Amino acid sequence: MRRRKKFYWAVVALAWLATAAAVAAQEISAGEANDPLMMPVFSDGRRGPLPAGLPEAEASRLQQPNPGTGVLTVALEAESLRGYVPSPEEIARLRPASGKVGIETVIGLDTRFRTYTRTYPARATALITFTGGWCTGWFNGPNTVVTAGHCVHSGGTGGSWRTNVRVWPGYDAGSAPYGSYAAKWLASVVGWVVNANEQYDYGVIKLNANAGNTVGWYGFWWQSASLTGLTAVIAGYPGDKTPVKSQWLSADEVRVTQANQVFYKNDTFGGMSGSAVWQDRPPGSSFCSNGPCAFAIHAYGLHGSSPHSTHNHGTRITQAVFNNLVFWKTSP
Numbered sequence: 001m002r003r004r005k006k007f008y009w010a011v012v013a014l015a016w017l018a019t020a021a022a023v024a025a026q027e028i029s030a031g032e033a034n035d036p037l038m039m040p041v042f043s044d045g046r047r048g049p050l051p052a053g054l055p056e057a058e059a060s061r062l063q064q065p066n067p068g069t070g071v072l073t074v075a076l077e078a079e080s081l082r083g084y085v086p087s088p089e090e091i092a093r094l095r096p097a098s099g100k101v102g103i104e105t106v107i108g109l110d111t112r113f114r115t116y117t118r119t120y121p122a123r124a125t126a127l128i129t130f131t132g133g134w135c136t137g138w139f140n141g142p143n144t145v146v147t148a149g150h151c152v153h154s155g156g157t158g159g160s161w162r163t164n165v166r167v168w169p170g171y172d173a174g175s176a177p178y179g180s181y182a183a184k185w186l187a188s189v190v191g192w193v194v195n196a197n198e199q200y201d202y203g204v205i206k207l208n209a210n211a212g213n214t215v216g217w218y219g220f221w222w223q224s225a226s227l228t229g230l231t232a233v234i235a236g237y238p239g240d241k242t243p244v245k246s247q248w249l250s251a252d253e254v255r256v257t258q259a260n261q262v263f264y265k266n267d268t269f270g271g272m273s274g275s276a277v278w279q280d281r282p283p284g285s286s287f288c289s290n291g292p293c294a295f296a297i298h299a300y301g302l303h304g305s306s307p308h309s310t311h312n313h314g315t316r317i318t319q320a321v322f323n324n325l326v327f328w329k330t331s332p
Contacts, residue, residue: 032318032319032320033051033320033323034320035320036050036190037191037197038189038200038320038321038323040187040188040189040324041189041193042185042186043152043153043161043185043186044185047190051326054323062141062329063220063221063322063326064219064289064291065121065217065218065291065293066216066219067120067121067216068120068123068124068213068214068215068217069213069214070120070123070216072177073214076179076210076211076214077179079179079181080176080178080179080211081179083166083182084164085166086129088174091127091129091134091174092174092244092245094129094133094134095132095133095134095239096133096134096237096238096239096273097133097134097135097148097150097151097270097271097273098270098273098301099148099198099273099300100196101198101304102300102301102304102308103270103303104268104300104301105267105268105269106267106268106269107265107311110267111250112249112250112267113248113249114241114246114248114249115247115249116247117170117171117172117177117247118170118177120215120216121278121291121292122247123169123170123177123215123216124138124169124170124215124216125137125138125169125170125235125236126145126168126171127237127245127247128145128147128151128165128166128168128205128274129166130162130163130165130166131163131164133162134237134245134271135147135151135273135274136235136237136272136274136275136298137274137275138218138275138276138294139169139212139216140204140217140218140294140329141217141329142210142211142212142213142217143184143206143208143209143210143211143212144204144205144206144212144328144329145167145205145207146202146203146218146220146274146294146297147203147205147273148274148314149188149189149193149201149202149203149315150192150299151203152188153186153193153203155192156193156195157194159193159196161186162186165183165186166183167211170247171247172245172246173243173245174243174244178211179211181211183205183207185206186203186204186205186206187203188203188204189202189203189324198261198299198300199260199261199315200260200315201299201315202299202321206331218291218294219281219288219292219293220276220288220294220322221287221293221295221317221322222295222316222317222319223287223295227254227262227316228254228256229253229254230253230254230295231251231252231279232251232252232253232254232262232266232277232279233249233266233277233278233280233292234250234251234264234277234298235247235249235276236248236271236273236298237271237272238271238272239271241269250268251266252266255307255311257316258316260315260318261296261313261315261316262277262295262296262313262314262316263308263310263313264312264313264314266312268298268312272298273298273300274298275297275298276294276296276297276298277295277297278292278293279292279293294317295316295317296314296317297315297317298312298313298314299313299315300313300314
């Protein structure tokens with residue numbers, strides 16, 4: 001009888017382990033590149049296609065960081081003045097944009113410190129302004145700025161695209177050392193624009209000007225393995241700090257990895273939505289190397305149940321997200 005009981009519990013244990021493995025495999029595969037909710041949607045009415053992955057060599061070239069020249073050319077400065085440019089006073093009155101749920105939070109002791117924006121990668125981090133609000137974004141190429149989905153579209157059927165969108169690389173408390181640039185088009189995905197699903201809350205802003213050649217851009221990468229334990233750095237424009245619209249940085253590590261989101265205890269606040277979640281990767285690193293490389297887009301604070309209720313969190317760069325970021329980066 002005892003042998004039968006031992007055999008029974010052994011079978012139960014094996015079944016449980018098989019189930020746990022299946023769940024884990026499902027979690028990792030949830031960000032697959034053929035997910036229909038990852039279909040790109042553009043503010044100019046275009047939709048799709050669902051991009052396929054590039055050859056490894058081409059993908060590797062496009063995902064690497066670039067420090068830029070740091071020099072604002074005469075032509076770029078002239079481009080930065082095109083269109084309506086809000087005054088520092090108008091920018092100061094804007095309200096921070098946050099996700100549909102959650103409160104971006106300082107968790108315990110506030111560990112943020114101010115960054116100054118004439119150095120890389122702080123200058124590749126941008127203040128994004130639009131009618132009524134602001135967010136943070138980060139360059140991932142010469143003329144493409146990545147941000148949260150709710151920073152380009154309010155989310156869900158009946159929602160709308162942001163208007164009068166303008167990008168200010170390296171903005172610093174009323175000073176715009178690298179000018180500001182109007183949006184050519186905005187984009188997100190079906191999962192956000194139609195479904196308002198926080199797991200798909202990311203998007204981009206396309207510019208007419210190649211400001212990234214001056215300010216530089218972040219690298220970005222994806223991996224199927226867990227990100228838990230990786231250093232996580234977030235820099236952006238929080239609404240609770242003075243001087244108003246200055247850039248602040250917080251460092252922690254990834255505490256929890258899910259299929260489409262990562263969770264961390266970096267201190268954040270409204271206005272930091274859209275910030276890169278990144279680490280400085282040395283030369284020779286896999287995927288992305290020799291500079292700041294993003295693996296997620298910050299978008300949410302505390303809400304719901306754990307781990308959402310105990311961590312700030314963002315949209316993980318899965319293979320599908322990566323493919324879209326490359327697609328948008330190379331789209332005219």
